[in-house]
Amino acid sequence: MKPEFASTPKLGFGCMRLPLTDPDDQKSIDIEHFKRMVDAFIEGGGTYFDTAFVYHEGASETALRRALVERYPRDAYTVATKCLAWAAPDAQTAKSNLPTSLERLGLDYVDFYLLHNVGGERTAKFDEYGMWDFALEAKERGLIRHVGFSMHDGADALDALLAAHPQMDFVQLQVNYLDWDDPVVEARRCMEVAQKHDVPVVIMEPARGGRLVELPERAADVLRAASPDASTASWAYRFCYNLPNVLTVLSGMSNLDQVRQNVADYQANRPFSPEEQRALDEAVETLRGMANVPCTNCRYCVKDCPQGVVIPTILGLINLELMTENRDFAKGLYSWQAAPGPASKCIACGACESMCPQGIDIIHQLEVAAERFE
Ligand code: SF4
Numbered sequence: 001m002k003p004e005f006a007s008t009p010k011l012g013f014g015c016m017r018l019p020l021t022d023p024d025d026q027k028s029i030d031i032e033h034f035k036r037m038v039d040a041f042i043e044g045g046g047t048y049f050d051t052a053f054v055y056h057e058g059a060s061e062t063a064l065r066r067a068l069v070e071r072y073p074r075d076a077y078t079v080a081t082k083c084l085a086w087a088a089p090d091a092q093t094a095k096s097n098l099p100t101s102l103e104r105l106g107l108d109y110v111d112f113y114l115l116h117n118v119g120g121e122r123t124a125k126f127d128e129y130g131m132w133d134f135a136l137e138a139k140e141r142g143l144i145r146h147v148g149f150s151m152h153d154g155a156d157a158l159d160a161l162l163a164a165h166p167q168m169d170f171v172q173l174q175v176n177y178l179d180w181d182d183p184v185v186e187a188r189r190c191m192e193v194a195q196k197h198d199v200p201v202v203i204m205e206p207a208r209g210g211r212l213v214e215l216p217e218r219a220a221d222v223l224r225a226a227s228p229d230a231s232t233a234s235w236a237y238r239f240c241y242n243l244p245n246v247l248t249v250l251s252g253m254s255n256l257d258q259v260r261q262n263v264a265d266y267q268a269n270r271p272f273s274p275e276e277q278r279a280l281d282e283a284v285e286t287l288r289g290m291a292n293v294p295c296t297n298c299r300y301c302v303k304d305c306p307q308g309v310v311i312p313t314i315l316g317l318i319n320l321e322l323m324t325e326n327r328d329f330a331k332g333l334y335s336w337q338a339a340p341g342p343a344s345k346c347i348a349c350g351a352c353e354s355m356c357p358q359g360i361d362i363i364h365q366l367e368v369a370a371e372r373f374e
């Protein structure tokens, strides 16, 4: 890994869930509270701040200018922001994200610029709008220091993207101990692919949207027995801190206590002992045992589906709800991950079931998903 990446502190500040003065208004960021969070993070040795054009409907970037950029020297921090091109109506709008982000942030350049949420059908929009070349040209013009992309897709898709775009400086991936061997997310294989391409990884979702902090009791008990004083969050972060080829690990922090706790856990970080690793393996096994749809994401079922139902994604979300015991969480993910082919589009033709080597009752499972998530 390049020295400039290797020296980045492994705890990064995700600015997508900042404290609000009005819980119903995503733009009402509590700036004074956020300033104290920024101060505690920097005092604790942090430097990497991650935002995006769309976080808090644009207010995250502006808040970062007020809490960080206007209060600290430029060499005290790095800023990453992102362009959600696939949600833009045309190329011109997508490309206008960068100057708008720079203006909101009050910066002449961003350290890291990401094409936001590449993967699946969204990739075509980045291609169509010429966003890859646009970002590289902006880098040449000095507006961006490092170009990368965030991705929600499997390892083969990542391999193809990195082969097609070898100029990428880094990539941002969903990695955590629950998704490590998950057949849909394929976090382990994705990390191997990134390493193969010699591209460092910014880890997102290290605690799976907070689900690995609020673990079901039977999994939390396993971890508590191995290390009574360690928080459940610390297990999730340590898992990621100690992986190879990691640029930083993002934590979406919402209050000062979380910043202090994360900084303390980060400073106390050490690799798992063999006993701790065994306990974590057991906790993961316990969680996986709570999932009951044995889909391996072989994808044989999707080829002949006349309705384009995203079957393995939907089955994965059914399992996620069971493992996390949290329907709202899975439903929130379903709202965008299943959008290209939701369960309710199924016409029960049966083509998928005849292809499934696991013998899964797909039609029934889709009925369950439609009832729970739509
Ligand atoms: S049964 Fe439903 S999901 Fe399966 S192939 Fe037919 S339409 Fe697609």
Ligand code: SF4
Pocket: 294, 295, 296, 297, 298, 299, 300, 301, 302, 311, 312, 315, 355, 356, 357, 358, 359, 360, 362
């Ligand atoms: S064929 Fe069966 S196991 Fe394979 S992805 Fe589809 S549902 Fe999952």
